[in-house]
Amino acid sequence: MLQPIIEMQDLSRRFGDFIAVDSINMSIPPGEVFGLLGRNGAGKTTVIKMLATLLEPSSGHAKVGGFDVVQNAARVRRIIGYVPQALSADGDLTGYENLSIFAKLYDIPRAERKVRIRDALAFMSLSAVSRNLVKTYSGGMIRRLEIAQSTLHHPRVLFLDEPTVGLDPVARISVWEQLEKLQAQFGSAIFLTTHYLEEAERLCNRVAIMNRGKITAIGTPAELSASVGPNANFEEAFEYYTQDETSMRGAYDETSQTRLASHRLG
Numbered sequence: 691m692l693q694p695i696i697e698m699q700d701l702s703r704r705f706g707d708f709i710a711v712d713s714i715n716m717s718i719p720p721g722e723v724f725g726l727l728g729r730n731g732a733g734k735t736t737v738i739k740m741l742a743t744l745l746e747p748s749s750g751h752a753k754v755g756g757f758d759v760v761q762n763a764a765r766v767r768r769i770i771g772y773v774p775q776a777l778s779a780d781g782d783l784t785g786y787e788n789l790s791i792f793a794k795l796y797d798i799p800r801a802e803r804k805v806r807i808r809d810a811l812a813f814m815s816l817s818a819v820s821r822n823l824v825k826t827y828s829g830g831m832i833r834r835l836e837i838a839q840s841t842l843h844h845p846r847v848l849f850l851d852e853p854t855v856g857l858d859p860v861a862r863i864s865v866w867e868q869l870e871k872l873q874a875q876f877g878s879a880i881f882l883t884t885h886y887l888e889e890a891e892r893l894c895n896r897v898a899i900m901n902r903g904k905i906t907a908i909g910t911p912a913e914l915s916a917s918v919g920p921n922a923n924f925e926e927a928f929e930y931y932t933q934d935e936t937s938m939r940g941a942y943d944e945t946s947q948t949r950l951a952s953h954r955l956g
C-alpha cells in the first residue's frame with residue numbers, strides 16, 4: 691500500500707475534562723477524497739484543526755505527508771491548504787488582492803505569482819469578477835475564492851471544514867464541481883468535514899462517521915449502507931452510526947455490535 695498522506699494514531703483532544711476527540715486511528719492514502727461526517731459537536735472541526743497544525747493534540751499523534759503535525763508543523767503547513775468553516779476572505783479587497791496576499795504567504799516566486807493567480811481565478815470561474823470587491827460576491831463565489839487561495843501552492847492535501855455550509859443548492863453544486871475538477875487536475879487528497887450526507891456521497895471515496903469524539907464507522911458510503919442492512923440507504927447508515935451508545939446498547943443485538951466494532955477497526 692502507498693505511504694498514507696494522513697495518519698492518525700490514538701489522536702485525542704481534551705478541553706478541560708471534556709474529551710472532544712477520543713483516541714482516533716485512521717489512514718488516508720494520497721489523492722483520496724475523504725469525508726468526516728457527524729452531527730454538530732461530534733468533534734470534526736477539532737480533528738481538522740489538529741491535522742492542519744492549528745490545535746495541538748492532548749495525546750496521540752498525527753502525520754501529514756509523513757511529517758508529525760507537532761514536531762514538524764512548519765513542514766506540514768507547506769504541503770497543505772486549509773479552508774476554515776467561517777467565510778474568511780477579506781471583503782474590502784478584490785478577489786485578485788486576496789489571492790495576491792496568499793501568493794506571498796506561500797512564498798510563490800514573484801515571477802510566477804501573476805500566472806498562478808490568473809490560473810486559479812480561471813479554474814474557479816472567477817476571472818470576470820477578479821477586480822470586484824469580495825463584499826459584492828455571493829457566498830458560493832467567496833467559497834470558491836477561498837479554495838483558490840488555499841490551493842495556490844498546489845498542496846498535497848486540502849482540508850475543508852464544512853465547505854458548503856450556509857450555501858444555497860446551486861452554489862453548493864458549483865463548489866462540488868470545482869472540488870472535483872481540482873482533484874482530477876492535481877490529484878491532491880481532500881479531507882473535508884460535513885454534515886450533508888449528499889455532499890459526502892457525491893464527493894467522497896471514503897467516509898468516517900464520528901459521534902461524540904469517536905469514529906463509529908469507516909468505509910465507502912455504499913459499504914456503510916450495506917453494513918446496516920441489505921436495503922439500507924446512506925441516511926439510515928448515518929442514523930445508525932450516530933446514535934448514542936446507551937440507546938445502541940439497548941436497541942441492537944450482539945451481531946450489530948460486532949459489526950460496529952469491525953468498522954471501528956477498519
Ligand SMILES: Nc1ncnc2c1ncn2[C@@H]1O[C@H](COP(=O)(O)OP(=O)(O)OP(=O)(O)O)[C@@H](O)[C@H]1O
Pocket residue numbers: 705710728729730731732733734735736737885
Ligand atoms: N476551544 C474549546 N473549548 C472548549 N470546548 C470546545 C472548544 N472547541 C470545541 N469544543 C467542544 O468540543 C466539541 C467538539 O467541537 P467541534 O467544533 O470539533 O465539533 P464539530 O463536529 O466540528 O461540530 P460543528 O459541526 O458544530 O462545527 C463540542 O462539544 C465543542 O463545544
